[in-house]
Amino acid sequence: MQNPGFLVVEGSVGVDKASVARRLVGTFGCELPREGEAENPFLATEHVSVLDRGFQYGDGLFETMKVQDGQPRHWARHLARLQLGCERLGIAMPAPAVLQAGAQQVCRGVDTAVLKITVTRGVGARGYAVSGAMTPTQVLACLPVPNYPATHWSKGVRLHLCQTRMGENPALAGIKHLNRLEQVLARMEWDDSRVAEGLLRDNENRIIEGTMSNVFCVKAGRLLTPALSRCGVRGITRDRILAAARQLAVEAEETDLYLDDLQQAQELFVSNSLIGIWPVRHFAGRDFTVGPLTLRMMAALEADVG
Numbered sequence: 001m002q003n004p005g006f007l008v009v010e011g012s013v014g015v016d017k018a019s020v021a022r023r024l025v026g027t028f029g030c031e032l033p034r035e036g037e038a039e040n041p042f043l044a045t046e047h048v049s050v051l052d053r054g055f056q057y058g059d060g061l062f063e064t065m066k067v068q069d070g071q072p073r074h075w076a077r078h079l080a081r082l083q084l085g086c087e088r089l090g091i092a093m094p095a096p097a098v099l100q101a102g103a104q105q106v107c108r109g110v111d112t113a114v115l116k117i118t119v120t121r122g123v124g125a126r127g128y129a130v131s132g133a134m135t136p137t138q139v140l141a142c143l144p145v146p147n148y149p150a151t152h153w154s155k156g157v158r159l160h161l162c163q164t165r166m167g168e169n170p171a172l173a174g175i176k177h178l179n180r181l182e183q184v185l186a187r188m189e190w191d192d193s194r195v196a197e198g199l200l201r202d203n204e205n206r207i208i209e210g211t212m213s214n215v216f217c218v219k220a221g222r223l224l225t226p227a228l229s230r231c232g233v234r235g236i237t238r239d240r241i242l243a244a245a246r247q248l249a250v251e252a253e254e255t256d257l258y259l260d261d262l263q264q265a266q267e268l269f270v271s272n273s274l275i276g277i278w279p280v281r282h283f284a285g286r287d288f289t290v291g292p293l294t295l296r297m298m299a300a301l302e303a304d305v306g
Contacts, residue, residue, distance in 0.1 A: 007120035007140040008048060019249065052137050054120025054203045056126065056177040061085040061120075065236075065273050067113040067142065072103055072272065073305070077236045085175035091121050091132070094138050106142045114143045114274060120178070124175065133145040146274065148196075151223065153298075156281030156290055159270070161259070162211070164185040166202045166231045174226075174234040183211045197270055199262075202231060208258045213272040214238040217265035218293045224261070237271040242301035250293065259284060267291035276301050 034171040036292040053059035063078045074076070079096055086093040103115055111131050118141075123132040150180050164186040172179070186200050197210045209215060216225045223245050245252035264270060267279035268288050277298045 027155040045188045049123045051123045059121045060178045102140045116141045149197045156279035160190045160195045160198035162198040162200045168230040208232045213270040218267035226252045
């Protein structure tokens, strides 16, 4: 894939969108509906209004998924989390059929890629108040897959222990909202190419998640991952791992974890929808090996094509 594709649906902001789309057809690999076809609500453009509440306040949600053979993987799981987020924030959930049609359009002709769906409350007047029914903005972007070294999977990665702390807000816990400043600040803490990810804690020293991943540890044969009732993102791959553990009769638990728990663990790994599972080989002064339960979970995810 040489050029990213962008498709946008938003409320009227005084722009001739049809002409914008026509100017960008081909540049981003998007097509307008042919004569006799149903109207296509998506427009090929990289532009979103500066009055959009997603831009102004981070008032929205996003989903990031892997595309293989032109198809987004685990689509139903991602849409379910998006639906939950829309319900929590009081944003009208876009029609799944419209999102699916847009995804097919933007991923057309693509072998492997990243699909990012962003939904905001839409364009509104200045101020935090939500006035009346608003038309959500929907952005679908098809982007290149990050080029990570193969050793991240085969030999494991090094993790950084972040000093940035995550604030508690149960109303936002679990969903993938647009407010990512904690992750931005945490990721600014290191500039070492040997370190692939960083782990964040809350103000009570509980381990919560990575800057872009969830974390698991293995202690005495049990698979443990942080409880996310206070903060953090309930990852799609995290849920798949927990489901696979149940199917394999592996004891798994969501619980409060601290630095000592991870340092005393026999195995450690991180996960997300793009990387699957990365084993951890070094964290907080300790070396780890790629253990048998980590390998079983990696195999289980590989078999779960979704």
